[in-house]
Amino acid sequence: MAAANAAYYAKKDPFADFITAPEISQMFGEMLAVWILNVMPALPESPVALVEAGPGRGTLMADILRVIQRTAPDLYQRCNLYLVETSPRLRAVQKTALQAYPDRPVQWLDSVSDLPEMPMIFIANEFLDALPVRQFVYKGKEEWAEHYVYQAGMIEKPVQSLPAAPIFNRQITEGKIAAGDIVEVCEVGQVVIEQVTRHLCHYGGVALFIDYGYAQNLCGDTLQAIANRQKTSPFVAMGEADLTTHVDFLAMREVALKQGGQVPAIQTQGEFLKQLGIILRANRLMAQANAADQQEIAQALRRLTDPQEMGTLFKVMAIAHPAMPPLPAFDYV
Ligand code: SAH
Numbered sequence: 493m494a495a496a497n498a499a500y501y502a503k504k505d506p507f508a509d510f511i512t513a514p515e516i517s518q519m520f521g522e523m524l525a526v527w528i529l530n531v532m533p534a535l536p537e538s539p540v541a542l543v544e545a546g547p548g549r550g551t552l553m554a555d556i557l558r559v560i561q562r563t564a565p566d567l568y569q570r571c572n573l574y575l576v577e578t579s580p581r582l583r584a585v586q587k588t589a590l591q592a593y594p595d596r597p598v599q600w601l602d603s604v605s606d607l608p609e610m611p612m613i614f615i616a617n618e619f620l621d622a623l624p625v626r627q628f629v630y631k632g633k634e635e636w637a638e639h640y641v642y643q644a645g646m647i648e649k650p651v652q653s654l655p656a657a658p659i660f661n662r663q664i665t666e667g668k669i670a671a672g673d674i675v676e677v678c679e680v681g682q683v684v685i686e687q688v689t690r691h692l693c694h695y696g697g698v699a700l701f702i703d704y705g706y707a708q709n710l711c712g713d714t715l716q717a718i719a720n721r722q723k724t725s726p727f728v729a730m731g732e733a734d735l736t737t738h739v740d741f742l743a744m745r746e747v748a749l750k751q752g753g754q755v756p757a758i759q760t761q762g763e764f765l766k767q768l769g770i771i772l773r774a775n776r777l778m779a780q781a782n783a784a785d786q787q788e789i790a791q792a793l794r795r796l797t798d799p800q801e802m803g804t805l806f807k808v809m810a811i812a813h814p815a816m817p818p819l820p821a822f823d824y825v
Contacts, residue, residue: 493624493715494680499731501579501622507549509718509734512618513702513761513802514552517792519777521555523768524700528613529560530820531812532567536696541612545576545604545684546619550589556615557593573598574608604687614688614699620744621703621736623680627713628654632671634664639674644727655679658746662709673711676737682747685811689751692813699811705739707758707807714738741807754812756822762803765796767821 500506513520532540544553553575561568573596577583583600590598601607607614627639629648637648654660657677663669688699717726719733726735741758748755774793778786797803810819818824 496730525556525559542571543574543614545616550586611696617702625676658743689748689753703739707741759808761806762797764808
C-alpha cells in the first residue's frame, strides 16, 4: 500500500480521481482558519509553525492564509509555513498555490519526524487514510493470521506476534471479536500521531486530523481503490489507483492520550463546521452571489455537512498541549 500510493501520488493527479473538502469549497478552509484564530492566542508568545501534512494542491493552506492575513495580520506575521509532502510533483503544485503569500516562505518536510522546534498548529486533511495498514484475521482462541498481497488478491499467513496497537487490547478484552473478523492496524499513522503529540506536549500547540473513518469499536476490511473516479480492485494496476482505508480514530485517540495529549471526544465534520459558523458564512456568500453561484454554495454546504454526505462519515480529531484551554467546536466527555 505504501509503495503503490507513493507511485500514485508521484505521477498521477489525484484530484482527477477524487475530490476533497478544500476542493469542494473555500468555506472549509475558512472555518479551519476561524478555529486556528480562536486557539492561537493561547499558544506561547513566539513564532509558530503552521504545518500541513499531505497538502495536495495547497488549496486548504491558501484559504487559511487568506483569512489569517486579512483578519489578524499580527498572528499572520508569526506563522512559519511547513508542508509535509513526499510527492515532488505535488510540491511544485503547492508552491504555485502559495505564491500569493511571498512573505510566508514555505519549507517542505519529508516526514513528521522533521518538525521544527517551536510551538505548532498542525493540520492534516485526508492524510491518515493514505497511510498503509496491516490486516489481521482472527482465527479464534486468541490466534491470528495476517493478510499478504498475492497476485490479484490476499492470502493469509499465521502471525507469531501482533504489533502494539490499541485495537487488540480492546477487541480481545471486550470479547467482541468472532473468528473471521478482520482488524486493520495503521502503524505508520500511529507513529505520526505519537510524534505530533510528543511535539505538542514539548513545545506547545494544537493539531487537527480530519478524515473519513470510525470512532467506534469496529472490525472489517475497509481497503478501497479509486481510479478514474470509480471504485476498482486494489490489486490491479498498482500505482494507478488511490488506495485508502477508513481511519480508526478510537485507536488514534488512544495513542495520543497515552503520549499525554489533551484529546477531546472525536467530532463529526458536519458538527465541527457548523459550530464554527459555516451556515452563517454560506448565507453571507450567497447574499453576494448570482443565482447559479448561490446554488453551488448551497450544494457545497450540503456536501460538507449533511449526514448523508461528508457530515458524519468524516471525523475531526484534535490534539493539544495539556495546558491549552478547551478547544472550540469540540465536546469534552
Ligand atoms: N489534504 C489534501 C490532499 C489529500 S490527498 C486535500 O484535502 O485536498 C493525500 C496527500 O497526502 C497528498 O498530498 C499526498 O501526496 C500526501 N501523502 C500521501 N502519503 C504521504 C506520506 N507518507 N508522507 C507525506 N505525504 C503523503
